[in-house]
Amino acid sequence: MLAIDVKDLRKDFRVQKNREGLSGAFKDLFKREYREVRAVKDISFRIPQGEICGYIGENGAGKSTTIKMLTGILVPTAGQLKVNGYVPFKDREKFVNGIGVVFGQRSQLWWDIGVIESFQLLRKVYRVSEPDFRKRLDNLVERLQLGDLLNRPVRKLSLGQRMRCELVASLLHNPSILFLDEPTIGLDIVVKTEIRDFLMQMNKEEGTTILLTTHDLQDIEALCSRVIMLDDGQIIYDGGLEDLKARWSKGREIQFQFAAHTPIARLSGLTEGLDVSWSVENDVTAKLFVPHSVSVSDAMARVVGGADIRDIKIFETNTDEIVRAIYQSGSAEAAAAKKEIASS
Amino acid sequence: MIRYMALFWEYIKNYAKTRLTYRADFWIEVISDLLFQGMNLIFILVVFQHTPTLGGWSEAEVVFVYGFFMIPYGVFSTFFGIWNFSERYIVKGEMDRVLTRPAHSLFQVLIENVDPPSLIGSLVGAIIMGICWAELGLPFGVIDVLVLLLLVLGAVLIYAGMYTALSAISFYSDAPTGIVPLIYNIQNYGRYPVNIYNKIIRFFLTWLLPFAFVGVIPASFFLEKKADDLSQLALLTPVMGLIVFGLGLALWNHGVKRYRGAGS
Numbered sequence: 001m002l003a004i005d006v007k008d009l010r011k012d013f014r015v016q017k018n019r020e021g022l023s024g025a026f027k028d029l030f031k032r033e034y035r036e037v038r039a040v041k042d043i044s045f046r047i048p049q050g051e052i053c054g055y056i057g058e059n060g061a062g063k064s065t066t067i068k069m070l071t072g073i074l075v076p077t078a079g080q081l082k083v084n085g086y087v088p089f090k091d092r093e094k095f096v097n098g099i100g101v102v103f104g105q106r107s108q109l110w111w112d113i114g115v116i117e118s119f120q121l122l123r124k125v126y127r128v129s130e131p132d133f134r135k136r137l138d139n140l141v142e143r144l145q146l147g148d149l150l151n152r153p154v155r156k157l158s159l160g161q162r163m164r165c166e167l168v169a170s171l172l173h174n175p176s177i178l179f180l181d182e183p184t185i186g187l188d189i190v191v192k193t194e195i196r197d198f199l200m201q202m203n204k205e206e207g208t209t210i211l212l213t214t215h216d217l218q219d220i221e222a223l224c225s226r227v228i229m230l231d232d233g234q235i236i237y238d239g240g241l242e243d244l245k246a247r248w249s250k251g252r253e254i255q256f257q258f259a260a261h262t263p264i265a266r267l268s269g270l271t272e273g274l275d276v277s278w279s280v281e282n283d284v285t286a287k288l289f290v291p292h293s294v295s296v297s298d299a300m301a302r303v304v305g306g307a308d309i310r311d312i313k314i315f316e317t318n319t320d321e322i323v324r325a326i327y328q329s330g331s332a333e334a335a336a337a338k339k340e341i342a343s344s
Numbered sequence: 345m346i347r348y349m350a351l352f353w354e355y356i357k358n359y360a361k362t363r364l365t366y367r368a369d370f371w372i373e374v375i376s377d378l379l380f381q382g383m384n385l386i387f388i389l390v391v392f393q394h395t396p397t398l399g400g401w402s403e404a405e406v407v408f409v410y411g412f413f414m415i416p417y418g419v420f421s422t423f424f425g426i427w428n429f430s431e432r433y434i435v436k437g438e439m440d441r442v443l444t445r446p447a448h449s450l451f452q453v454l455i456e457n458v459d460p461p462s463l464i465g466s467l468v469g470a471i472i473m474g475i476c477w478a479e480l481g482l483p484f485g486v487i488d489v490l491v492l493l494l495l496v497l498g499a500v501l502i503y504a505g506m507y508t509a510l511s512a513i514s515f516y517s518d519a520p521t522g523i524v525p526l527i528y529n530i531q532n533y534g535r536y537p538v539n540i541y542n543k544i545i546r547f548f549l550t551w552l553l554p555f556a557f558v559g560v561i562p563a564s565f566f567l568e569k570k571a572d573d574l575s576q577l578a579l580l581t582p583v584m585g586l587i588v589f590g591l592g593l594a595l596w597n598h599g600v601k602r603y604r605g606a607g608s
Contacts, residue, residue, distance in 0.1 A: 065605075068440070071444055072443060072444070073439075073440050073443045073603070074604065075601045089601065092443065093448070096446045101444045103440065103441075106437065106441065110358070112362040117361070124351055124354050125351065125446065
């Protein structure tokens with residue numbers, strides 16, 4: 001069964017144009033001008049149950065807007081939308097019983113009262129029976145190691161502690177879909193890892209569908225079998241992370257450490273005729289960029305045969321770089337076009 | 345409904361836990377509330393230093409109306425303290441959180457903002473009304489208590505509907521508007537006998553922004569009949585209440601669909 005089914009989803013916002021300066025402000029007072037901004041442009045995707053899907057894109061690409069439509073907060077301008085068998089904005093109150101939501105930038109918990117009291121309040125809001133609640137809470141508390149935090153007021157928690165509590169709060173009613181909007185923002189590496197492990201385990205054991213937006217691609221690498229990339233309101237990539245890398249990475253880099261100073265002219269001479277490029281790191285180290293069209297062994301054989309080498313390292317282009325390249329080029333089509341020109 | 349009552353009780357308990365730890369804060373709020381009401385009362389007393397009657401209403405009668413007004417006003421302030429709705433829920437985007445929870449959005453906003461100290465105002469209002477009741481030598485029966493409860497309920501609903509509608513405006517308008525303070529000032533006119541105003545204002549206060557229905561009209565039910573006999577309208581108060589609240593709620597429900605969220 002599909003957990004999320006989105007077809008031609010669109011969201012327009014009417015934004016007031018502010019004219020410049022004081023005279024502009026006066027003009028705005030009497031006659032306002034609006035313009036339509038299309039934040040999400042007819043996107044379609046389907047997420048089956050039990051999948052962890054990463055939703056990435058630059059700031060302002062429309063990620064949050066989509067999540068808000070999927071969770072029933074915003075009403076879409078056009079398109080079809082079915083989450084967990086419901087149309088979110090229509091049966092909002094019934095629908096939200098089946099989903100959990102964590103907004104990394106915003107707290108779900110009550111600031112002044114103890115964590116456990118916030119949880120109790122949520123238990124009442126979601127109508128979870130006391131035994132179910134106990135069982136669930138004990139389990140979550142153990143897995144996220146919250147034991148001694150439960151009686152502290154939320155305002156006295158650190159960000160990492162709070163985020164773990166937010167996760168528990170969103171899971172108390174045992175939702176089958178979990179929406180996470182930047183769940184690891186501002187967290188240290190230990191907490192990030194803890195949260196990732198926890199999400200992974202929960203997905204495995206309970207089959208919870210997870211849709212998360214993030215700017216931290218390590219989240220995606222650790223968790224997601226699938227990535228949807230959004231740019232300017234449109235989906236520019238939808239598929240596996242490995243595919244994304246294979247499709248967008250341009251090649252590999254090989255770093256050589258030589259026994260003695262080796263001038264770049266000599267190195268270039270060695271790789272004469274191959275479509276590769278050198279860059280010098282320092283006196284004895286240089287990097288060789290090898291595009292996918294050139295075999296690594298060919299390139300290495302030439303260098304190894306012609307120079308005294310102490311050490312070799314091979315670097316895959318990492319996801320950060322790939323994604324940065326895509327963001328910078330504006331859209332995947334543009335990136336694809338560039339790539340074709342480059343490779344032809 | 346039962347579930348909402350239970351939820352409401354939970355919130356009150358948490359309110360008590362957090363608020364009662366700041367005792368000084370609690371009492372300062374009560375005292376400032378009462379001082380504000382006291383100022384209004386003194387204003388009435390000063391006016392009657394200069395004139396024996398106001399549009400045919402004696403001092404005790406006007407104070408009686410004021411006492412009546414304080415009862416629904418206190419109840420309203422307790423349950424509908426959503427003055428900062430636009431600021432807190434729309435501009436800061438807290439509505440996001442509300443909308444991801446399985447209960448009516450207005451109900452959630454209301455219980456997050458309950459303010460029980462305001463109920464003390466109602467108590468004081470009832471006492472003022474009781475004193476005037478005795479002073480005016482009005483007849484008193486069990487039926488009066490029942491009617492009083494009904495009228496108070498109607499008046500609370502009118503207030504509730506007006507402010508629900510006002511808060512709902514924030515869903516339609518980009519920026520927080522100055523309408524709330526405007527209405528807040530207009531509502532004060534409803535506490536005084538409406539026949540002292542000119543016809544247009546009177547019509548306005550009775551039928552368009554029916555603040556006359558939270559003070560002078562229902563209160564006149566218990567007083568001696570006047571020439572223009574406002575008391576005829578008194579029993580319409582609960583009806584007006586249902587209509588106004590119904591409209592307010594409808595505007596809210598429609599507005600929520602236009603909520604646009606804040607920031608990312």
